[in-house]
Amino acid sequence: xxRPPDLDSTVEMExxxxxxxxxxxLEQLAAxxxxxxxxxxxxxxxxxxxxxxxxxxxEIGRGGFGRVYRATDLELGREVALKLVKAGRKGRITTxxxxxxxxxxxxxxxxxxVVTLYDAGxxxxxxxxxxxxxxxxxxxxxxxxxxxSRREARQVLADLARAxxxxxxxxxxxxxxxxxxxxxxxxxxxxxxxxxxxQLAGAIGIAAGTPPWMAPEQGRGTPADTRSxxxxxxxxxxxxxxxxxxxxRPGRIRLRTPGSLAALxxxxxxxxxxxxxxxxxxxxxxxxxxxxxxxxxxxxxxxxTVLAVVGAVVxxxxxxxxxxxxxxxxVAIADPAEAVDAIEPGLSAEVGRRxxxxxxxxxxxxxxxxxxxxxxxxxxxxxxxxxxAAFAARQVGAVAVLVPGARREGDEVLLSLEARASxxxxxxxxxxxxxxxxxxxxxxxVDRLVRSVAGELDRHRQAPGASERALDRAVTAxxxxxxxxxxxxxxxxxxSRGESWIRTNCADHFRAALAFDPEFALAHFELARDAVFxxxxxxxxxxxxxxxxxxxxxxxxxxxxxxxxxxxxxxxxSEEGISLLRRARxxxxxxxxxxxxxxxxxxxxxxxxxxxxxxxxxxxxxxxFEAATDALTWALGRLDRPAELxxxxxxxxxxxxxxxxxxxxVLARGWAGDVExxxxxxxxxxxxxxxxxxxxxxxxxxAGRIDEALELVGExxxxxxxxxxxxxxxxxxxxxxxxxxxxxxxxxxxxxxxLDRWIAGVRRVWRQAExxxxxxxxxxxxxxxGWSRTKAASLAPVLAYSGEVELALDxxxxxxxxxxxxxxLDAIVAWRxxxxxxxxxxxxxxxxxxxxxxxxVLPPEAPAWFAAECAAEAEPGxxxxxxxxxxxxxxxxxxxxxxxxxxxxxLLEARLLHGLGRREEARATxxxxxxxxxxxxxxxxxxAEARALRSRIxxxxxxx
Numbered sequence: 006x007x008r009p010p011d012l013d014s015t016v017e018m019e020x021x022x023x024x025x026x027x028x029x030x031l032e033q034l035a036a037x038x039x040x041x042x043x044x045x046x047x048x049x050x051x052x053x054x055x056x057x058x059x060x061x062x063x064e065i066g067r068g069g070f071g072r073v074y075r076a077t078d079l080e081l082g083r084e085v086a087l088k089l090v091k092a093g094r095k096g097r098i099t100t101x102x103x104x105x106x107x108x109x110x111x112x113x114x115x116x117x118x119v120v121t122l123y124d125a126g127x128x129x130x131x132x133x134x135x136x137x138x139x140x141x142x143x144x145x146x147x148x149x150x151x152x153x154s155r156r157e158a159r160q161v162l163a164d165l166a167r168a169x170x171x172x173x174x175x176x177x178x179x180x181x182x183x184x185x186x187x188x189x190x191x192x193x194x195x196x197x198x199x200x201x202x203x204q205l206a207g208a209i210g211i212a213a214g215t216p217p218w219m220a221p222e223q224g225r226g227t228p229a230d231t232r233s234x235x236x237x238x239x240x241x242x243x244x245x246x247x248x249x250x251x252x253x254r255p256g257r258i259r260l261r262t263p264g265s266l267a268a269l270x271x272x273x274x275x276x277x278x279x280x281x282x283x284x285x286x287x288x289x290x291x292x293x294x295x296x297x298x299x300x301x302x303x304x305x306x307x308x309x310t311v312l313a314v315v316g317a318v319v320x321x322x323x324x325x326x327x328x329x330x331x332x333x334x335x336v337a338i339a340d341p342a343e344a345v346d347a348i349e350p351g352l353s354a355e356v357g358r359r360x361x362x363x364x365x366x367x368x369x370x371x372x373x374x375x376x377x378x379x380x381x382x383x384x385x386x387x388x389x390x391x392x393x394a395a396f397a398a399r400q401v402g403a404v405a406v407l408v409p410g411a412r413r414e415g416d417e418v419l420l421s422l423e424a425r426a427s428x429x430x431x432x433x434x435x436x437x438x439x440x441x442x443x444x445x446x447x448x449x450x451v452d453r454l455v456r457s458v459a460g461e462l463d464r465h466r467q468a469p470g471a472s473e474r475a476l477d478r479a480v481t482a483x484x485x486x487x488x489x490x491x492x493x494x495x496x497x498x499x500x501s502r503g504e505s506w507i508r509t510n511c512a513d514h515f516r517a518a519l520a521f522d523p524e525f526a527l528a529h530f531e532l533a534r535d536a537v538f539x540x541x542x543x544x545x546x547x548x549x550x551x552x553x554x555x556x557x558x559x560x561x562x563x564x565x566x567x568x569x570x571x572x573x574x575x576x577x578x579s580e581e582g583i584s585l586l587r588r589a590r591x592x593x594x595x596x597x598x599x600x601x602x603x604x605x606x607x608x609x610x611x612x613x614x615x616x617x618x619x620x621x622x623x624x625x626x627x628x629x630f631e632a633a634t635d636a637l638t639w640a641l642g643r644l645d646r647p648a649e650l651x652x653x654x655x656x657x658x659x660x661x662x663x664x665x666x667x668x669x670x671v672l673a674r675g676w677a678g679d680v681e682x683x684x685x686x687x688x689x690x691x692x693x694x695x696x697x698x699x700x701x702x703x704x705x706x707x708a709g710r711i712d713e714a715l716e717l718v719g720e721x722x723x724x725x726x727x728x729x730x731x732x733x734x735x736x737x738x739x740x741x742x743x744x745x746x747x748x749x750x751x752x753x754x755x756x757x758x759x760l761d762r763w764i765a766g767v768r769r770v771w772r773q774a775e776x777x778x779x780x781x782x783x784x785x786x787x788x789x790x791g792w793s794r795t796k797a798a799s800l801a802p803v804l805a806y807s808g809e810v811e812l813a814l815d816x817x818x819x820x821x822x823x824x825x826x827x828x829x830l831d832a833i834v835a836w837r838x839x840x841x842x843x844x845x846x847x848x849x850x851x852x853x854x855x856x857x858x859x860x861x862v863l864p865p866e867a868p869a870w871f872a873a874e875c876a877a878e879a880e881p882g883x884x885x886x887x888x889x890x891x892x893x894x895x896x897x898x899x900x901x902x903x904x905x906x907x908x909x910x911x912l913l914e915a916r917l918l919h920g921l922g923r924r925e926e927a928r929a930t931x932x933x934x935x936x937x938x939x940x941x942x943x944x945x946x947x948x949a950e951a952r953a954l955r956s957r958i959x960x961x962x963x964x965x
Contacts, residue, residue, distance in 0.1 A: 050089070055079070057128045059087050059135070071131065075138060085123060086136040118168035120188070120196045141191045143198075145184035148244075158245035159266065161187065163292050164195035165238060169285030172197075173231045180229050182237035183218040184244075217250055221276055231284035238288060239273025239281070246270060266295055283399075290335070334462045335403040336360070336424065337369045339394040341410050353389070354494070355448075355487060356409050356422065358527075358561065359455040366459050369403050372597050376627025391425060398427040405433060405462065409454075417441055422454040424462055434461035486521035489514050490528050497531070500631055500696060511535065526559035530568060545793075547575050563593055567602045579610055590619065597626040601633045604640075613640055624653075628660055634669035642676030642896055643865050645853055650677035664690065664697055671700045675896035680707045683896075695728070702731055706898035709937060711739045730768075734899040737772070740908065740941025740948065759792045767862055770803060771901040775909075779807035786812065794819040799862045802826060805833040806871070829868060836871075841879035848872040852891060866895040866903045870910070877913050886917045908934060912951050924958050931955050 052061050052074075059076040065086070066073035076087040124135040144161065147153070153161065165187060172179060179186075181199055188196040216224070220236035223229050243251045246267055251274070269291050275281050282288050338353045338360075357368040374389065374397040394406045410421035417439050424434035436457035440450035493514030512535045518528040529552045536549035553560065553568055560568060566589035573582035586603040593599050600623040604616040617640050623633035634657070641650050654673035657666045667690035675683035687704040690697045698717065705714035718732050733748035749772075753765055766785045773781050782804055790797035798819035805813040813830060820826045829851055836844035852872035869892040876885035889910050897903045911934040918927035934951055941948055 056087065056089065056133065057126055059085070059133075061087065078135070084138045086138045088134040088136065089128075090132045090134070116168060116171040118164045118195055118197055119171065120198055139188050139190060139196060141189050143185050144187040144189055144241075147189055148184060152248055153245055155246075158242075159296075160193075161189070161195050162238070162242050162245065162266070163289075163296075165197060165241070166285055166288035166292055168195075168197035169231075169234050169238065170289045171285070173234070173284040173286065178229055178231055179234045179237075180223070181215055181218070182234050182241065183215050184241065187241075220278070222278060230278070232278040232281045235273045235281045235284065235288060236275075236278075238285075239270045239275075242266065242270035242273065266292075269295065334405065334459075335367045335369065336405045336407050336462075337374060337394045337398040337403045337427070338371070338389075338407045338409070339391040340388040341408075352409050352411060352451075354491060355451055356407060356455060359452050360407075360459060366462060369398065370596055370598075372627045372630060373595050375629055376597060376625075391430075395425070395427045395430065403427055407458070414439075418447065418450075420447075420450055420454060422458050424458050434458045436461075486518040486525050486528070489518035489521065490525065490531070493518065493528075493531060524556070524559075526553070526556040527561070527564065529553040529556055530560050530564045533568060533571070547572075550575075563589065563596060563599060566599070570602070570606060574606065574609070579606075582606060583610070595626060597623040597630050597633060600626070601630070601636070604633075604636060608636075608640070614644060616640055617644070628657070629663055629665045631665035631668065634665060635672065638669055638672035638676055639865065642672070643853065645891065645894070647677040650674075651679075654679075654682075658686075662690065667697065668700055671704060672896065675704065675707060675898075676894070678894055680704070684708050699727070699731065702735070703898040706735060706738060707896065709933070711735060711937065715739075731899060734901065734904050738899065738904040738907065738937070740938035740945055742942050742945070763789060763793075763796060768901060770800065770862065772905060774803050774807055774902075775905040777807045779804065779809040782807050783809045783812050786816065790816070799826065802830045802833050802867075803862060805830055805837060808837070810834055810837055826863070829863070829871075833871065836875055841875045845872070845875050845879045848875050849888065852888070864897065864900050864902050866892065866897050866900050866906065869895055870902065870906045873910060873913065877917060881917055881920055883921065886914065886921070889914050889917065908937060908947060911937070912947060912954070915951070915954055919954065919958055924961075927958055928955070931958075 050056060050061060052063055054061050056076070058080045059074075059078055061074045061076050062084075063075045064072055065075050071088065071090040074087045074089065076085055077083070078085050120139065121137040122134060123137065126133055126135075165182070169179065169182070179197070179199070182197075186197065186199040188198055190196065218237040218240050220229065220233040223233055240250060243249075251271075269282075269288075273281050273288070282291060338357050340353050354371070357371070360366045360368050371389075374394065378393065378397055391406055391408050394408075398404075398406050404427060405424045406427055408423045408425060410419075410423075412419045418441075419437070419439055421437040422435065423432050426433050436454045438450050438454055440447045493511050496511035496514055512532055515528045515531045515535070518525055519532070522528070533550035533553040536546060550568065550571055554572060557565060557568060566585050570582035570585045573579065573585065583603070583606050586599065586606055589599050590596075590603050600619040604619040604623065607613075607616040607619070617637070620633055620637040620640060623630055624637055628634065634653075638650065638653065641653065650673045654670045654677065657670035657673065660666045667686060671683045671687045671690070674680075674686060684701075684704040684707070687697075687701040691701040702714045702718050705711070705717070714735055715732070718728055718735065729748055729751075733745045736742075736745035736748070749768060753761060757765075766789070770782050770785060782800065786797045786800045786804060789800070794816070798816040801813040801816045801820060804810075804816070814834065817827060817830060820830070828847070832844045832847040832851070836848075848868065849872045852869040869888075873885070873888040873892040876888040879885075893907065893910055893914075895903065911930055915927045915930040915934070918924070918930060931951055931954065938945075938948055938951075
């Protein structure tokens with residue numbers, strides 16, 4: 006039977022709680038007379054009645070404010086748990102306070118181990134909350150019938166710790182962790198309930214908690230914090246592991262991390278909060294160490310059994326257990342307080358890389374810190390000060406913040422490195438040294454400081470003396486190489502500061518770094534990454550990543566996984582490459598870049614739906630990771646998931662204004678069909694640079710405000726580059742083809758590369774496809790084949806669309822590595838040879854983005870247009886109209902295919918509406934086309950067709 010939470014927390018509104026809905030709901034509730042304290046809850050609606058859009062199927066619970074029903078959402082066709090709440094008061098708590106508390110918790114949390122709130126609303130004097138319908142039973146109910154197995158207990162405690170870690174990172178303390186608030190789902194999942202009460206208790210100062218799960222300080226009236234939840238977890242652990250609650254007794258002080266679950270539980274329920282693990286993240290970390298130790302001893306036990314058979318003489322020698330290494334100390338790294346020319350940029354990253362190579366210390370990735378700050382409404386600045394770093398460190402359970410320092414004294418630099426406790430700020434380790442600017446000794450000096458501080462941080466373990474050479478090979482001793490490398494990383498991390506969102510050229514920074522240090526392995530890796538994502542021809546990619554592969558033993562583990570995955574993909578072992586990235590994601594779950602690399606690998610194989618989960622993880626870790634938020638909006642848009650896009654837009658809107666999050670919100674609203682909303686957001690962020698101006702120009706184009714867009718881009722376009730291409734696209738969209746051609750077909754310089762010529766040629770191909778100029782496209786394809794058969798083969802679907810079927814089929818064998826392109830080609834060939842009906846099912850399937858890898862030749866609007874045009878030819882009617890409108894929802898206002906296909910789609914839509922007898926709608930659609938082409942070139946065939954159609958509609962003529 007499904008059971009809802011009683012006073013549960015939430016993650017994110019699945020269908021998007023509309024802006025202002027909660028405020029309006031609370032205002033309505035405040036106007037309803039309260040039920041006095043102590044009076045019974047008024048009767049609720051009966052089973053079978055309809056509340057708003059919900060049909061009540063069964064009452065499954067009730068509480069102090071109202072009743073809970075299993076219900077059916079009649080609009081979305083899904084079962085939910087509907088909590089119907091009468092306006093009233095219980096003690097010091099009003100319904101409005103409780104509702105606000107629950108919604109606030111919902112806005113902060115998103116986690117698979119926390120129950121999900123879908124929606125909230127108001128109905129006939131009552132408020133309602135809509136939750137996911139949980140199927141299973143509470144832990145309290147389960148323990149009545151039977152005790153959990155040891156394995157089940159470990160799983161429940163681990164999932165509960167993860168839920169608490171997520172809540173604590175968001176600043177939410179539960180205050181009432183107990184078996185009744187832990188839900189065991191039928192499929193094995195574990196959900197934490199009742200976080201709404203946690204928010205309310207903290208906000209209005211009421212006592213919360215249930216003996217014996219309440220921490221001692223809660224019973225004394227002391228404000229609860231994360232360690233109070235840790236205490237309750239420890240009590241639960243004792244119950245699940247030992248089968249009974251322990252007697253209250255003072256906790257013993259343990260100086261080292263406990264090595265067993267029982268020992269961790271004992272520490273967690275210490276009377277003194279200072280002796281407990283700090284929060285849920287500390288519990289998760291401790292459980293991870295215990296699990297690693299348990300597995301090692303299990304393997305050792307199996308080995309012991311085998312060796313016992315060999316003999317009693319050899320066994321004692323072989324079975325002597327090795328010392329179990331302690332886990333790394335987790336730290337965050339702040340930026341130096343003072344800048345030193347050519348040294349400070351990248352110094353913190355240099356310290357982090359050397360620490361990672363030493364292995365004693367685990368460094369919280371800087372992107373992860375930026376993500377925590379954005380998610381916590383702390384906009385990250387250009388420098389990370391120690392106090393802000395300490396805040397982020399506490400959220401992820403890091404015990405210390407490292408603060409490097411660099412001060413110039415003549416020709417020398419005085420270097421320092423301090424480790425400060427993340428909770429108290431006390432200095433717990435430090436080192437200092439000098440390095441000559443002229444001698445190139447900076448890298449060695451930093452290495453000495455790092456190993457000294459690492460040794461102090463973990464006195465029970467010596468830093469490996471293994472590999473000073475390995476460290477020097479992984480990083481660089483050249484100050485100038487390090488400076489250029491750091492500039493390249495900044496360039497890649499923030500395309501919002503460049504000329505365009507589409508492509509930011511950062512490779513020159515890494516080439517400059519290699520000019521100063523040709524053996525700088527990380528610079529070679531970044532150049533290889535740029536080649537992979539910049540569309541370098543397949544034949545040249547193995548050459549491009551070769552220098553990084555030659556130095557793979559010097560590349561850090563995280564980057565090495567990506568490099569090997571690329572190599573596997575290029576050699577035709579794409580599944581092996583994806584497996585490598587999946588393992589890396591498991592090993593580095595908090596690394597947004599690894600999650601993003603996995604998503605990109607899946608998308609390149611045409612597995613767009615699978616790429617969504619790792620993209621969501623990357624954005625969860627770092628909402629300001631511009632490449633990840635951009636890719637997520639595109640994936641959700643191509644998959645036609647408007648509800649998820651609206652949620653993403655609201656999440657971006659809740660963060661501090663930042664170019665990357667504003668861009669993501671514009672895209673999400675645009676793909677979800679909220680063009681006016683996208684325009685409002687784009688106007689708000691337009692002053693953030695050229696890339697933000699691009700967002701505004703595209704939003705204006707999507708809204709049909711071409712003249713305003715032209716005014717914005719005209720002045721900048723005189724400088725050429727991306728702005729000139731935007732101007733040309735705008736003019737082409739507006740039917741001003743002669744002006745557009747003069748801009749878009751400017752000759753290339755004599756020294757242009759093959760890749761530059763390819764890009765320029767593809768821009769012409771897009772326009773030639775409209776006019777079915779197959780011979781011109783075929784000529785370009787043959788020229789391209791002279792230097793890249795793979796690039797030429799990517800033109801095959803467009804060739805077939807334009808009538809050059811035989812050449813397209815001749816190129817098809819070279820489409821290796823372009824998943825879905827062959828499938829798309831087969832469908833178009835069937836269209837041309839067998840008729841539209843033969844191709845339509847396959848084209849419709851690919852219009853949703855799944856199974857086809859979008860390339861430079863085939864932007865995301867191309868498959869959707871093929872399906873729309875084919876449908877109109879095969880079966881003109883309502884289904885074809887839906888295909889056309891799906892194409893129009895693709896948010897690529899100035900996409901090179903869309904600028905010619907969108908006006909044609911308006912004419913196609915008007916024809917279909919006329920054929921369906923919907924003449925007024927057809928007139929309105931033609932009006933949109935005529936407004937768009939108000940200043941179009943005279944004599945364009947499409948405009949003549951539109952005028953002829955309007956004449957037939959106005960005359961009441963026959964259907965086309």
